[in-house]
Amino acid sequence: MHSMLFGAQVHLDVLRGPQVKVDNPVRLYHKIRTMRLLQEELKQPGKICFDDVLLAILALSANEIETIANTIKEKKIQSPFNSPLTSLQWLDIYGCISHIEAHVLAMRTIIDQLGGLEKIELDGLAEVVGLSDILGATQRLSKPHWPLLDRTLKFGPFEIDETVRSPLTIQGQSFAELEYFGISQQMANVLQSMADLTIIIDCHCRGTKPIKNFTPLIDRRNSAQHALMSLPSGDELLEDEVTSVCLYEAIRHAAFIYSAAVTFPLPAMSGHFHKLAAILQPLLEASKFDTCWRHCPTTLLWILVLGGIAASDTEEREWFVKSIAMVVKILQIGTWEQVTEIMEGFLWLDSACDAGGRILWAEVKSGRLRSSSE
Numbered sequence: 001m002h003s004m005l006f007g008a009q010v011h012l013d014v015l016r017g018p019q020v021k022v023d024n025p026v027r028l029y030h031k032i033r034t035m036r037l038l039q040e041e042l043k044q045p046g047k048i049c050f051d052d053v054l055l056a057i058l059a060l061s062a063n064e065i066e067t068i069a070n071t072i073k074e075k076k077i078q079s080p081f082n083s084p085l086t087s088l089q090w091l092d093i094y095g096c097i098s099h100i101e102a103h104v105l106a107m108r109t110i111i112d113q114l115g116g117l118e119k120i121e122l123d124g125l126a127e128v129v130g131l132s133d134i135l136g137a138t139q140r141l142s143k144p145h146w147p148l149l150d151r152t153l154k155f156g157p158f159e160i161d162e163t164v165r166s167p168l169t170i171q172g173q174s175f176a177e178l179e180y181f182g183i184s185q186q187m188a189n190v191l192q193s194m195a196d197l198t199i200i201i202d203c204h205c206r207g208t209k210p211i212k213n214f215t216p217l218i219d220r221r222n223s224a225q226h227a228l229m230s231l232p233s234g235d236e237l238l239e240d241e242v243t244s245v246c247l248y249e250a251i252r253h254a255a256f257i258y259s260a261a262v263t264f265p266l267p268a269m270s271g272h273f274h275k276l277a278a279i280l281q282p283l284l285e286a287s288k289f290d291t292c293w294r295h296c297p298t299t300l301l302w303i304l305v306l307g308g309i310a311a312s313d314t315e316e317r318e319w320f321v322k323s324i325a326m327v328v329k330i331l332q333i334g335t336w337e338q339v340t341e342i343m344e345g346f347l348w349l350d351s352a353c354d355a356g357g358r359i360l361w362a363e364v365k366s367g368r369l370r371s372s373s374e
Helices: 002-016 025-042 050-062 065-074 088-094 101-114 125-140 173-178 185-206 214-229 245-263 272-286 297-310 317-331 336-343 350-373
Strands: none
Touching: 050 101, 050 125, 088 125, 088 214, 101 125, 125 214, 125 245, 173 185, 173 297, 185 214, 185 245, 185 350, 214 245, 245 272, 245 297, 245 350, 272 297, 272 317, 297 317, 297 336, 297 350, 317 350, 336 350
């Protein structure tokens, strides 16, 4: 009971925002009572109700509001993306919370001993723990610990008429020519699921096919994110799985950025965009002489644009601006409309990415003008 009251008080405090008070006495009381009762429960191994224990640990782990307060105080960041459906599953709040490692390890130990998520009996608890696992993996840029629940994989095939999905008629199609060169079959499946999800979200946001039941969308979104975070790193790929490991890694990290912006949106104050930009920039710099980029200049442009938007207000931004300027010069591109035409062949949602992209493009154009006048 105290764990539920603790979680409920956190929700109330967040909704009252924008400043979260760390020293709320009611919240602290229920938190301390939960921890004490949990310790007492664990001292009686023969009488433990594992579902109740899991619920209590999850409430403590997923509602560590001190991490939200610190983030708000230290990182007043405005998102460079206009992400859609941010409040679905409360990602706009839980995306800012850093889970306590001890709580995560405790949940994993208990659930693994039970035999996995499928063995949890309390209605809805397995789904919430599964989401927490996916979110934690996304924040840490690691792999999820558990497989998806079978009952969350029944969202059905992707079905949207071509006339309804316009203007995203070529969404994801540019990846096809990269298969086995920079994209494994597993990655191709993941990118296609993200492209399908983008079209569903776009049709909902534009009103051409509104979503009436969000449960299948949530399951599809979580499935796509789970699959994305489960992709092997370049070092983990099998021999000859792809020709260019550096291209594979750059695409994988660009997909991380896109998911955080569109398909599994995280708040900017989580610092996720800046972290990914800081990883992507040296990765691209280290491979700048690789022949893969001569073969795939449009792919490089897509990666650079997403990285450049994510790098808003960072030291890496200037590097992305200069790199984009060089690529568009080679491709003989002079307008933002020409850029977005290329972007839409990969992963791109105009309503989410266009505003930040235009700001980035203005910096590219300004830099090119300065260079030509010098």
